[in-house]
Amino acid sequence: MLSNIEAKLLIVDDLPENLLALDALVAGKDRRVFQAGSAEQALELLLDHEFALAILDVQMPGMDGFELAELMRGTEKTKDIPIILVSAAGRELNYAFKGYEHGAVDFLHKPLDVHEVKSKVNVFVDLYRQRRALQRQLAALETARQEQETLLSELRSTQRELQRAVRMRDDFMSIVSHELRTPLNGLILETQLRQLQLRKGNAEAFGMDRLGPMFERDERQIMRLIRLIEDMLDISRIRTGKLSIRPVRFDLAEMVRAQVENFAAQFNAAGSPLQLEASGPVEGVWDEFRIEQVLANFMTNALRYGAGSPVQIAVWADDKGAHFSVRDHGVGISAEDRERIFMQFERAAGSEQVAGLGLGLYIAEEIVRAHGGRIELWSEVGEGAKFSVCLPLAPAGAG
Incomplete structure (x- = not known):
């Protein structure tokens, strides 16, 4: 008023x-x-x-x-x-x-003249009050306009985020359905072939020399399904802050050697022999299963994108902590993809034909962060990539 x-x-x-x-x-x-x-x-x-x-x-x-x-x-x-x-x-x-x-x-x-003075002063006072009231209204309108612009900008940003989330959801569902269908189709085909042999009474198809390869194929498909499901469960755990970290003392170098042995046959079959550099024990307190999960992700990516070239794996310790790295000489990663590939459901350009949900590096980075460590990436297109992890020797905390 x-x-x-x-x-x-x-x-x-x-x-x-x-x-x-x-x-x-x-x-x-x-x-x-x-x-x-x-x-x-x-x-x-x-x-x-x-x-x-x-x-x-x-x-x-x-x-x-x-x-x-x-x-x-x-x-x-x-x-x-x-x-x-x-x-x-x-x-x-x-x-x-x-x-x-x-x-x-x-x-x-x-x-x-008393009346004249009072009348003129009243006029100027009223004009002043009206001008001040108008200024306040204009200021309020300007504030409201700015707030509306800010809100509109936020709404547009939210709309873009929602659109991106919808695209990510659709892409994710498409990838998940494809990735789940591949091992399931293999299992279904194996089952149908065995049923066909049973109906024909062909007992030779189930001889001891054939059962071993059958079970190996089944195990590979089942393990692939388990890995896909575990990745999706880990995403849910990370979002809810329930990613479990159970630190125990173990030798990081020994764990890396065991993983190299487990992957050796696959790498040799792909023409990418593994080369390990580990000078001695690297003992610390970490979650062995989770750190193994990070290393396995790096090695799987090196196998997928290594272009049939040797892959170097190293493990060492210094005054900054414990380290391990995986270096391939494959297609490499562009500068614009280096940050993006650590996000959920994101994959490097040109990787559409390679199996995966685009979750591995995101989960790996969250695991390393939960240990108080960090991941470093070096890569150039056409020159391969090197993923390095640095872990503190003391635990960051238990989950």
Whole structure:
């Protein structure tokens, strides 16, 4: 409401009795009257306050009312304050016209007419309050506009994120359905072939020399299904903060050697022989299963993208902690893909024909972070990639 806006009035006169009389005339509710006995005092008040109106006496020693009015009009802070000049001089001196030339908006002659003074002051006070109210409304509208723009920007960002999430969901479901279907199709085909042999009464198809390869094929398909399911379960555990870390003391170098032996046949079949560099024991306290999971992910990627070239694996310790790395000489990873491949369901460009959900590196990084460690990646397109892990020798915490 306008009545809630306080109006400050400045009255300037070198005679105290004139100040008291004028104060009594202009005082009112929601107004504050400031008195100045000289132009210099008035300037000090003008620097500290915002006034709705200034009433200046013309005849003052030193700087007179005309000079003060002209100075106020030339100053940025005070140029818009309405000025009423007051004079006891006769009308024949044309002080009013001189006052207008110096920036006054009105002129009063002494002796003052009470009704005239109150009416004019009321007009300027109302104008000031209306202007202030309008400024507040404009400020509120500007604030609302900025808030709406911010909200609109946030909504657009959210919309883009939702669209991206929908695309990721659709891509993920497509990949999952394909990845799950492949081992299931293998198992179904094996089962159908065996049923066919049983219906034919062909017992030779189930001889001891054939049962071993049958079980190996079944085990490979089942393990592939288990790995896919475990990856999806790990994503759920990470999101809910329930990724389990159970630290125990073990030799990291020994674990790496065991993994190299487990993968050796697959790498040799792909024409990518494994080369291990491990000078001695590297003992520490970590979750052996989870760290093995990280190494297996790196080795699987090296097998997929190594382009039939040797793969170097190293494990060592220094004053910074325990380390292991996997280096291939395959297709490499572009600069724009290096950060992205550590995100959920993201894969490097050109990997569409390679099996996988795009979860391995994301899970690996979360596991290493949970141990208080870090993963470093070096890669150039056409020159292969090197994934390195640094782990603290003491546990970061147990889950």
